[in-house]
Amino acid sequence: MPSPHDHTPPSQPAGSACGHAHHTPGQTDGHSHAEESCTAGHDHAADAHTHTHACSAEDHDHAHDAHDDDHAGHDHAAGGGCGHSHGFGHAHVHTPSSFGKAFAIGIAANSLYLVAEALWGFFSHSLALLADAGHNLSDVLALAAAWMAQHLSQRSPSLRFTYGLRRSSILAALANALVLMLVTGGVAWEAITRLFDPAPVAGKTMMIVAALGIVVNGATALLFASGQKGDLNIRAAFMHLMADAVTSLAVVIAGGLVLLTGLNWIDPAISLAISVVVVASTWSLLRDSLDMALDAVPRTVDAGAVEGFLRTLPGVADLHDLHIWPISTTETALTVHLVRTSAPAADNDTALLEKAAAALRERFGIVHPTLQIEAADYAPSCALTDPHTV
Template sequence: MGHDHGDHSHEGHGHGGHAGHSHGVSADADKRWLSIALGLIVVFMAAEVVVGVVSGSLALLSDAAHMLTDAASIVLALIAIRLAARPPAGGYTYGLKRAEILSAQANGLTLLLLAGWLVYEAIERLIDPPEVAGGLVLVTALVGIVVNLAAAWALSRANRTSLNVEGAFQHILTDLFAFIGTAVAGLVMVLTGFARADAIASLFVAALMIKAGIGLVAASGRILLEAAPAGIDPAALGRHLAEMPQVVEVHDLHVWQITSGQPAMSAHVLVTPDADCHAVREEIETWLRAEHELDHSTLQVDHLESGPAGGEHADEHCADPHGVVYRQG
């Protein structure tokens, strides 16, 4: 019996409540909110560097350095949005949608590198604390809290389901907590004269940066390494497909993310000799969309081969199936 192939693929750009959010008009809205946050950060960062040098505060300079990575993360996000909007061309069959994932990874790595430098500087200051103008530190940090609240609000209006925008948002949120810690350090220095409070606040900033950086690197790394999206268990998915009516075996099952919010799947499905390949494929696709928001699926559906004595067998259908083979029962 010849094979009846039911190959089919289609792509959806939106899922659930954030349908199509990273494209078209909404992408323009993202750029507008990101630009507003960028303007707020750059203006305040310049002022903070001056005050940090005058007051001798490492906490303020570390906050300013972190704000520089905030600004860089937003610039990267804006560039990534522009690149991701380009249509597929040449060898880039998905376009440049993963530019935002590279941006998120760069954001995470800069956070980790900067945190390492801050830890080193803060430890030196704990050993030999310099004189710090606590009043200037307190006032600047309080203004920084207001500026970061405004920037965080602007970014919260953009599409945070994008790992790219979420990376920039995490930078801002980390900086907000850092300014709160710096304000507390400034208050302690004003009230008690305890100069090491500045270095302790810097260590607090570094800890926040490490936490945010690891999260971003891990999330973007999963996408770059083609891991299954969070919330989708490939083994459970394969077992369920193998138990669907008229399906005998599923192999070469792969689940990955093209970019944030765009999961994809491919699989080779064997069905009983009397099954309607196209009907089975449509049933599988309907289930994938309803249960897992998997709108981009590529399924090869074939009839099960007959053995020499007329029996059915699937053992030699593929010479080298990738991954686990799921069979009914």
């Protein structure tokens, strides 16, 4: 558990956003912000904390209510009449710990299945079963990677990783999508080659092994069904297992048709059709995980609506440098500079920050907003500002 600390980043222009670290519930944390002619000291308790800032001979005391991983917004005055705030109340959303049990069951069940399939293939001299066992090995590794990422994403922030390791869940989802695409592509290529030169198929053996695969993969996939809509990493694991279950179903159907008709080309034809379906369903997973890895605005957040809401806040004349990005597969962050029509009292700024952050969390699901308030005559430069940035 990190101990309270003070650190001073390199000198920044007055009013620029200061470095900060947020910790998960029950953690004692501290962070300091350095601005030109401005120093800040922070004293954090586990459930409530008070911030005292000295800036250009002005003292500001900010009391934060007790919270469960919620941080009250605080305003930093700086030369040039501006300040910034970390959003009032950001509730971190983590995947329920019960999914750890789902991952454990999924890895154990699929490991036993692939060992049984490999042994069956070895003693029956079936190359197809041995190849499918290799495919199931990739599934076990994918589940293990997703589970590890889920664990890493819940680690507390540190001085080096100021958001913790939350992005590991995004990287795992992207890796799983790529692996699923590559494996399915390999199956499709093999199916195409066998269409022109069908190999003899042991239909009965195929049906028995594939039926067992339906039970193992289908039952394991159901363990992740409740979380796959809200967490891309869980969705990747779910789709891996469902793709295998559907493939096994196709193998059962193909085996039955081969036994009835004696037409061996039915097996690769059905495999090719299933590969097309899996690629089509996996495309959205690959697209969304790649977007997240590139800090795109999450598809669940309407950036235009967020900007429109911020512009309607009382006393806000303009805004710029609006950025919205995912910090994990379940959490979204935002930074923005709000330009005030005048220089209101500090309590008015506090009310504005509280209202904005609460609405961003409740209406748009943005759990980590950082708002910087600036006077109308203050125009800081930003390296990211260009014609395409709000």
